Amino acid sequence: MSETIKLRKGLNIKLQGGAKPEMETLPLPSKVALKPTDFHGLTPKLKVKADDVVKAGDALFFDKYHPEIQYTAPVGGKVVSVNRGERRKILEIVIETDAKAGSVEFKKADPKSLSGDEVKEQLLQSGMWPFIKRRPYGVIASPTEKPISIYISTFDTAPLAPDYNFVIKDQLATFQTGIDALGRLTDGKIYLGVAPETVFGNLKNVVINTFSGPHPAGNVGIQIANTKPINKGEVIWTINAQDVLFIGRLFETGKVDFTKVFALAGSEVENPKYYKTVLGAPVAAIVNGKLKKSDYKQRIISGNVLTGTQISNQCYVGFYDSQVTVIPEGDNYEFLGWAMPRFNRFSFSRAYFSWINKNKSYVADANTNGEERAFVVTGQYEKVVPMDILPVHLLKAIIADDIDKMEQLGIYEIIEEDLALCEFVCTSKIEVQKLVRRGINLMIKEMGN
Amino acid sequence: MKSLRKFLDKNKPLFQPGGKFSKFGSTFGAFETFLFTPNHTSKSGSHIHDTIDLKRTMTVVILALVPTLLFGSWNIGYQHGLAFGIERGIFENFIFGFLKVLPIMIVSYGVGLGIEFIVAQIRGHEVNEGFLVTGILIPLILPVNIPLWMVALATAFAVVFGKEIFGGTGYNVMNVALIARAFLFFAYPSEMSGDLVWVYDLAGNKPVDGFSGATPLAYAAQNATSEIASFKDMFLGLIPGSIGETSTLAVLIGAAVLIFTGIGSWKIMLATVLGTLFMGGICNLFPANEYMTLPAHMHLVMGGFAFGAVFMATDPVTASGTEKGKWIYGFMIGILVVLIRVFNPAYPEGMMLAILLMNVWAPLIDYFVIESHVKRRLKRAKIKGNA
Numbered sequence: 001m002s003e004t005i006k007l008r009k010g011l012n013i014k015l016q017g018g019a020k021p022e023m024e025t026l027p028l029p030s031k032v033a034l035k036p037t038d039f040h041g042l043t044p045k046l047k048v049k050a051d052d053v054v055k056a057g058d059a060l061f062f063d064k065y066h067p068e069i070q071y072t073a074p075v076g077g078k079v080v081s082v083n084r085g086e087r088r089k090i091l092e093i094v095i096e097t098d099a100k101a102g103s104v105e106f107k108k109a110d111p112k113s114l115s116g117d118e119v120k121e122q123l124l125q126s127g128m129w130p131f132i133k134r135r136p137y138g139v140i141a142s143p144t145e146k147p148i149s150i151y152i153s154t155f156d157t158a159p160l161a162p163d164y165n166f167v168i169k170d171q172l173a174t175f176q177t178g179i180d181a182l183g184r185l186t187d188g189k190i191y192l193g194v195a196p197e198t199v200f201g202n203l204k205n206v207v208i209n210t211f212s213g214p215h216p217a218g219n220v221g222i223q224i225a226n227t228k229p230i231n232k233g234e235v236i237w238t239i240n241a242q243d244v245l246f247i248g249r250l251f252e253t254g255k256v257d258f259t260k261v262f263a264l265a266g267s268e269v270e271n272p273k274y275y276k277t278v279l280g281a282p283v284a285a286i287v288n289g290k291l292k293k294s295d296y297k298q299r300i301i302s303g304n305v306l307t308g309t310q311i312s313n314q315c316y317v318g319f320y321d322s323q324v325t326v327i328p329e330g331d332n333y334e335f336l337g338w339a340m341p342r343f344n345r346f347s348f349s350r351a352y353f354s355w356i357n358k359n360k361s362y363v364a365d366a367n368t369n370g371e372e373r374a375f376v377v378t379g380q381y382e383k384v385v386p387m388d389i390l391p392v393h394l395l396k397a398i399i400a401d402d403i404d405k406m407e408q409l410g411i412y413e414i415i416e417e418d419l420a421l422c423e424f425v426c427t428s429k430i431e432v433q434k435l436v437r438r439g440i441n442l443m444i445k446e447m448g449n
Numbered sequence: 450m451k452s453l454r455k456f457l458d459k460n461k462p463l464f465q466p467g468g469k470f471s472k473f474g475s476t477f478g479a480f481e482t483f484l485f486t487p488n489h490t491s492k493s494g495s496h497i498h499d500t501i502d503l504k505r506t507m508t509v510v511i512l513a514l515v516p517t518l519l520f521g522s523w524n525i526g527y528q529h530g531l532a533f534g535i536e537r538g539i540f541e542n543f544i545f546g547f548l549k550v551l552p553i554m555i556v557s558y559g560v561g562l563g564i565e566f567i568v569a570q571i572r573g574h575e576v577n578e579g580f581l582v583t584g585i586l587i588p589l590i591l592p593v594n595i596p597l598w599m600v601a602l603a604t605a606f607a608v609v610f611g612k613e614i615f616g617g618t619g620y621n622v623m624n625v626a627l628i629a630r631a632f633l634f635f636a637y638p639s640e641m642s643g644d645l646v647w648v649y650d651l652a653g654n655k656p657v658d659g660f661s662g663a664t665p666l667a668y669a670a671q672n673a674t675s676e677i678a679s680f681k682d683m684f685l686g687l688i689p690g691s692i693g694e695t696s697t698l699a700v701l702i703g704a705a706v707l708i709f710t711g712i713g714s715w716k717i718m719l720a721t722v723l724g725t726l727f728m729g730g731i732c733n734l735f736p737a738n739e740y741m742t743l744p745a746h747m748h749l750v751m752g753g754f755a756f757g758a759v760f761m762a763t764d765p766v767t768a769s770g771t772e773k774g775k776w777i778y779g780f781m782i783g784i785l786v787v788l789i790r791v792f793n794p795a796y797p798e799g800m801m802l803a804i805l806l807m808n809v810w811a812p813l814i815d816y817f818v819i820e821s822h823v824k825r826r827l828k829r830a831k832i833k834g835n836a
Contacts, residue, residue: 013497015497019801081667094519159497217823229829231829231830232830255580257632293830299490299496301496305494305495305496305497306495307494307495308496310496325496327496329490330488330490331488331489331490332488333454333485333486333487333488334485334486335454335484335485336451336483336484336485336486336504337485337486338486338504338505338507338508339504339508342500345500345502346499346500347500348499348501348711349499349506349710349711349712350709350710350711351501351505351506351508351509351710351711351712352500352501354500364497365490365496365497366490366491366492366493366496367486367488367489367491367498368489368490368498369486369498369499369500369502369506370486370487370489370498370501370502370503370505371482371487371489371500371502371575373502373503373575373578373618373619374577374579374616374617374618374619374620375611376503376506376579376618376619376765376766377503377506377618377712377765378714378765378768379714379765379772381776382772388826389823390771390819390822393770393771393772393815393819406799408823408826408827409819409822409823410826414726416494419813420494420495423494423495423498424495424497424498424499425499425501426498426499427499427501427502427503427506428503428619429492429498430494432495433493433494433495434494
């Protein structure tokens with residue numbers, strides 16, 4: 001074990017409705033869907049049409065600019081519809097599931113006995129590749145590039161996040177197989193970021209870094225920045241902890257198995273806990289009948305409250321998300337709210353009274369608690385970004401579309417989630433994550449991948 | 450409250466584009482968000498937001514200023530009593546002074562907010578909260594005898610030329626309240642300096658024997674350090690001076706509020722104090738005249754130092770934006786205060802000019818802090834590249 005890296009900056013937002021360590025296995029949902037919109041910058045080319053019958057692992061579409069990257073059906077069945085939005089943009093490909101459809105047969109082998117190219121080919125064909133993202137930019141890795149290392153975070157510090165110690169503890173052997181497969185893809189090492197209390201401490205062929213501290217200590221970007229910060233021209237790959245299991249299962253069984261655990265959490269959930277279902281499951285299958293009765297609007301979020309995506313009850317859970325959070329919408333007025341003591345509202349500053357009881361958990365709604373203003377209060381962002389970065393000045397460079405400055409100030413090291421807390425604490429309610437993505441998009445457009 | 454909300458909802462369309470009173474949309478919006486925190490919910494990025502907003506931030510600063518306002522009001526009565534040998538109780542002193550301060554505050558807020566509302570309307574912006582603090586800062590840094598029309602003129606000048614032409618709250622280069630004061634200081638020096646302006650009604654009337662109305666800084670500038678009030682009197686604020694500046698104790702209460710809530714930068718406050726002690730200490734080491742022998746810590750309680758360090762230097766818009774820059778910025782203010790006070794006979798008080806000067810320098814400090822940050826990052830990349 002290496003020594004613990006202590007991160008002091010950051011903020012744990014204590015919210016009500018954390019998932020209890022109980023697991024319930026849900027029946028196979030009647031429909032699942034893959035959403036091309038989950039993949040940043042992807043131009044999908046369809047391989048199937050409505051009424052086609054597919055097995056799990058059959059390609060549904062591929063990337064126009066990287067045709068080798070396949071996006072496959074998480075469960076076998078019949079393609080019932082391809083839903084399109086404005087300008088015929090493909091929004092979701094919906095499959096009516098059939099438990100007997102089975103899976104495409106892939107190679108069943110110990111990844112250590114395979115060559116790097118064989119592993120890569122198997123991941124591309126089976127639809128595992130899109131789980132691998134690259135830094136800079138947090139987009140899907142290019143199969144032709146060589147990463148200097150691969151980083152995996154085994155804990156999530158975001159509010160109400162799932163505890164991977166609980167979710168993965170019985171599948172560590174599979175996790176190891178997944179790691180071994182990923183190890184064939186890089187000449188460098190695999191770095192595992194773990195929490196002080198962890199079940200991942202005995203894995204092999206990895207370098208283990210222990211991180212302690214408040215959110216965003218669990219963000220892989222923060223872990224990279226505090227061990228081997230990315231410089232210009234370097235590429236590091238990252239993958240979510242649960243997604244490593246998919247790869248492990250693929251090599252252990254030769255079949256794709258996208259069984260996945262979601263934490264259902266948030267103050268609007270009657271009994272927050274973990275649900276085992278499948279990638280691409282409809283959110284209704286997870287939340288229906290499990291929310292508190294309310295006469296106000298509720299907001300369903302695929303992901304956590306800082307970085308997740310708001311989805312309707314008819315939608316499907318996001319490709320990369322491991323949790324579903326439900327909070328009050330908060331679209332109501334509050335009389336003289338800014339002048340009230342507001343004992344029940346959380347604030348990072350001590351201008352409200354949440355400092356009185358540090359251990360109290362709060363109900364947070366989606367109200368912005370104020371209107372957007374010019375940037376006034378300095379020194380707030382810096383307190384929640386445990387990286388060698390000047391967040392305010394990086395954001396200013398982004399607003400000015402100044403590529404040189406963005407590069408100098410560290411655009412390669414961040415993605416939206418790393419600065420999400422800045423957006424939370426901002427007095428002026430500036431849309432930080434939107435800005436970060438705008439900067440990244442400009443970099444991709446001007447500099448290429 | 451429901452009926453009020455209903456009334457607002459019913460009349461809102463009139464003020465929206467196309468409505469009968471759409472010209473007053475910003476004004477309506479300002480009152481609406483004042484009465485009710487808006488029902489806006491997150492549309493992108495983070496779904497939850499901190500409870501704090503600019504209104505609350507400004508409210509906390511105003512609360513922090515209340516002790517100086519209360520003490521300042523009382524001190525007007527107290528000084529007036531001293532000057533003319535009138536005996537009054539604490540409460541009577543306070544009322545006497547408060548009635549003198551109130552008109553100045555009303556003029557400052559009236560003129561400033563009026564301009565803010567008009568400009569917001571012309572630009573089609575929301576009305577920003579910045580002036581809520583400026584409006585109370587301006588009276589607190591003026592002498593009690595200031596004619597009201599001068600307050601109005603200075604406020605208008607400061608808001609228009611100090612802030613709005615740069616784009617409004619958040620974009621100004623120099624502290625707006627200090628611009629108002631500097632404007633008066635240079636345009637009407639006779640109303641802003643000398644021994645007669647600090648105590649109510651002193652000009653033209655004969656005080657009791659032995660009362661001069663001179664501030665400690667005025668004595669110091671004349672190298673009459675023996676005449677300066679005791680450290681204790683200056684700390685408590687029992688001296689003539691601008692309305693809100695005299696009591697270091699009252700300012701410290703405000704500082705505690707700002708630091709505890711995390712709204713004022715303790716780094717700037719501490720750096721300013723350290724800079725003053727540093728420069729004051731150097732003067733003490735090489736005393737060429739009597740003023741230079743004045744112990745360095747006396748600077749901390751004289752004149753507007755404490756008030757400026759806590760409420761003016763920490764203005765986040767005009768101070769350095771980088772955390773390292775804040776140390777440099779504060780320290781430089783501290784040095785400049787002493788330099789101006791001790792070595793410039795024309796300006797007994799150096800705080801205003803020191804802060805304004807460093808306001809102008811703040812972007813330069815930030816520039817160098819960012820450059821050194823970038824250099825360090827580049828070095829990291831190169832070391833790695835070679836390895």
